[in-house]
Amino acid sequence: MMPAGDGPDEKVEILMGTEAETARLLSCKMFPYFTFLAFVELMALSKLKRLRLRANHFNGSLPDKGLCEMKNLRELDLSRNRFNGNIPACLQNLVAIRLLDLSENNLEGTMPPFISNLTSLEYLSLSHNRFDGLISLPSLANHSKLAVFDLLSGNKNFEVETEDFRWIPSVQLKILRISNCTLNKGASAIPSFLSSQYDLRVVDLSNNGLKGTFPSSILDQNKRLEELTLANNFFEGAINLSPHHNYSYMKKLDISVNNIQGELPMNIGMLFPNLESLNAFRNALQGVIPPSIGQMRKLQTLDLSKNNFTGEVPEEIGMGCSFLWILKLSNNNLHGKIFPRQINLPGLALLELDNNHFIGTIGNSLANSSQLISLDVSNNSMSGKIPSWIGKFSTMVSLIMSGNSFEGFIPSSFCNMKDLSFLDLSHNNLSGMVHSCLFVSSLERLHLQGNNFIGFRPNGVSNSSSTHLVSLDVSYNKLSGHIPHWISTFSQLRILLLKGNQFQGSIPDQLCQLNKLRMMDLSHNNLEGLVPACLANISFGTLRDEDIELDIIGWWEMMSLLQTYEYKSKEYSITSHGDLNKQEEVEFVAKYRLEDYKGTVLHYMAGIDLSCNKLSGQVPSEIGALNGIHSLNLSHNLLSGSIPASFSNLEQVESIDLSYNKLSGEIPQELIKLKFLAVFSVSYNNLSGMIPYQNQFATFKETSYENNPLLCGAPLNKSCNSSVHVLLPSSKEDDDKENGGEGSKAFYAVKAIKGIWC
Incomplete structure (x- = not known):
């Protein structure tokens, strides 16, 4: 998503003065306008102070010529491009740099040590790259002006070290994002330096394998905290918040995908009156949903799905959270009717209530949420007719009502x-x-x-x-x-x-x-x-x-x-x-x-299943051209003739079921080439000859071949040297007989067993 002012119609803006004291700006907002200017030409702009080239299509390695000569540069933003390779060591020349943003590229290699020398840095963002090695936060001990440290790693093995008993932090960060890293060699503890931070506005420690109880101290120490993201960790225990604090600056709380237990504080709506997003997805929370959530008048996103909440949906949420546009309560133990009383959710766009125990139908009050885009009430105990007013949602994109007892048209x-x-x-x-x-x-x-x-x-x-x-x-x-x-x-x-x-x-x-x-x-x-031979024209994977x-x-x-x-x-x-x-x-x-x-x-x-029909004739050899198929089931039909040797070309096939047909001839030895074949059944046919017994075929049991009297060899208990005589059906009339008559007993067994499976 592109920030305001970075749209495709934005023009190149170059403001350059002749005096060193004049503010310099070179800003290119979109790729098509900047192809004429090579990076090497930037050498002439030695007095440039601000360079923004974000959100273009630049690729290749970062240029060291020109860029590293801009010793007066204060701000360098190359984010949201496609640069790769290492960070040039010559960037250490930018001793006056205050803002360095290289995020959302494909940069790799180890973190250059010279960053510790750029002591004028106030903003450092290296997120969404592929760095390896280690970066030490204590190495930035002299960066007293640093306000933003943003490192959401694209490489889980990238190490971030925050602990050093000799380090006395002099920095007071505003924004701290350390996510998807190996934090402190996997120590799993909240970084101890956070105990010295008192002015944080945004904290993101998601996806770091952290353990312990909910770190309420981050909230208590940072009175102006606006966002706290702890998602995808291993926090457990209850959410214990001080009843004497009012976290009125908080806008976003994300504790999703942890193991937090107990109940949400019943006064959570009073503790976080200005919260805009509350995400507790996939935890072990229980009890009722606090009605006080309805006091969060600015709430836009509420996700309590995949927990153990019970009771009904509080009507206070439907009346008090008028700005709500995402409500997800799925996979809980909620019951009762859905919005049986009046609600005031005019901007609701997504409503997910699936996998609960709701009954009845959907309350008519939801009809006023005219902006609804997605509705999921699947896997409940709802009944009655589907309300016709749902069709009035002209913006509806996804409607899921499966797994209920709705009736009618x-x-x-x-x-x-x-x-x-x-x-x-x-x-x-x-x-x-x-x-x-x-x-x-x-x-x-x-x-x-x-x-x-x-x-x-x-x-x-x-x-x-x-x-x-x-x-x-x-x-x-x-x-x-x-x-x-x-x-x-x-x-x-x-x-x-x-x-x-x-x-x-x-x-x-x-x-x-x-x-x-x-x-x-x-x-x-x-x-x-017949089985159409033209099925071979279909890609099937x-x-x-x-x-x-x-x-x-x-x-x-x-x-x-x-x-x-x-x-x-x-x-x-x-x-x-x-x-x-x-x-x-x-x-x-x-x-x-x-x-x-x-x-x-x-x-x-990728698969074909034509089983349990009355298809007849031979199996088309063209089916062997479907080399992307994983499953082929032609069982329980009236197919005759031989198994095509072309089946050996089904390179990806894992399952072939030809059982309960009238196939004859030998099993092609070429089929041993099928290295992914895990299931093979030709039982209840009239096949003959030696069974292939190499590679995957050495793993199949006797049941794969049962009731083929003329088959021999392993895994059957029958040597191919013995002679077996079986009376075969001589005409179509014999095949159609339902009782008595001359014919193979195997075929009559098919009729008896086929009804069980089909």
Whole structure:
């Protein structure tokens, strides 16, 4: 995020006087305007005092020529570029430097020792680089003017040393950020020098592996503290705050991802009356949510998710926190109804109440929160009809109501949500038709599985403009007829799950036009006919998803809290990204297990499941071209012929299930090349010959091959020297017989067991 004044329309500003006493400024705000000026030409600007080149596209190493000759330089800001390599040693010539900002680059190497000689420094920011080695805070003992020390490391192995019994700190910092480092060789204690700091405004010690109880002394000693970030550590115990203190300057408190226990102070709203952000995500807090939070009149973000809170949501929050725009209470033990009384949250943008015990429906008072962008009430005990007023949220981007007992139809008003990107109504008792108007151009993910839908209205969505659809899951409904051809118009589709419906007819060749598909599940239907050879045209993991994110809802990246701190002539922007990303989750059977694939795992999963249908004919050899696939399941069908030797080209495959078919011939010996294969089943077929028994195939049990009377060799207890005679079915009529008659007993066993699995 770019600070005010750094927009793309900003022009180059060069103010240079002829007198040494005149203030000098060279400021370049955007890359396209600065390509004409080489760094070496800066040598002529020996009297320059302020140089700001932040937020450009500069790359390569930092130039030592020219830059290091500017001995009058007071401020140097090269942040938010792409510089790499080491910090030039000649920067030690800048003895008058007061502000040095090299943050958000790709700089590496050890921290140069000359920084300890730049005693005029007031602001030092080296965050978001790749430094290694060590920096010692006591080495800055003579930096009595230092007010800002900002070091959020991009390398967890980078060491920061703050302890030295000989060091008597003379500095009084305003902003201290030491994050994502190995702090004091992993000592896990709060730096002791903080006991001498009394004027801190911002403290960030996140992600340092710190242990101990909540460090309330930081709050008590620094009366004007505005931000305290202790996230991603191992703090435990209760939050003990002095009842005699009023922390009225505090704007942000982040204790997320720790092990803090006990209850929040019941008077927390009086202790922090001006708090704008409270984040206690993923701790072990319990008890009720203090109603006094409603006294935080300026509160914008409240995240108490993934704790053990009980009781109802205090109505004081809904009435008193009128500036609230992010409210996250998910994964607790909260109960009651959602906002049954009047609320005053006009700016609410994100509401997450999932994984609790809420009942009933959503209170009508939420309808006044017209700016709502994301609503998640999934996995509760809610019931009744989905309120039609939800469709009035024209700004809605993500709506997740899965895992409840909602019934009735999808409100037609949902078609008014033209910005909708993620709609998840799965695992409810919804019925009727799915409105084709839901397929708006912005829609990326539609999850309707586990309901009682019977079709789409009107019949087809061929005129749909939903060109961004990535995931379509309508599994386990009551959809019937042929698989709709219009699905092929979703050219960006990666996940197609139609499992557990009543589709019939053949698999349409039009699905082969979905060349970016990664996961296809058509299992547990009544499909018949051939397996389309054109499935080989689909990438199934071989194409890179450079143009789309499968793992998160990327539009939340713009949802960040920006707070700007003015310090002398520099704008110090501290951006706080909450845990705002929503992970997509889909179910897919692989290795005999129904797995939930979500987050970044979706980038690596690719599979086809056509099991439990009535598909016939031979397995197309072209399937062997799908060398990016991880799971292939064609079991419980009527497939015949041999196993294609081309399957040896499935380089990434981990699971192949061809069981319960009518396959014959030998198992291709070439399959031993499949080095990732963990599950292989060809049971209940009519295969013959020697079983491959090398590499991964040496790990498969007898159950992988059972009820193939003509197979021999390990792991079966049957030598390939013995002769076995089995009567095979002689005609299609024999295959269709349900009782008695001549034929292989193995095939009759298939019919008996197949019903259990399908």
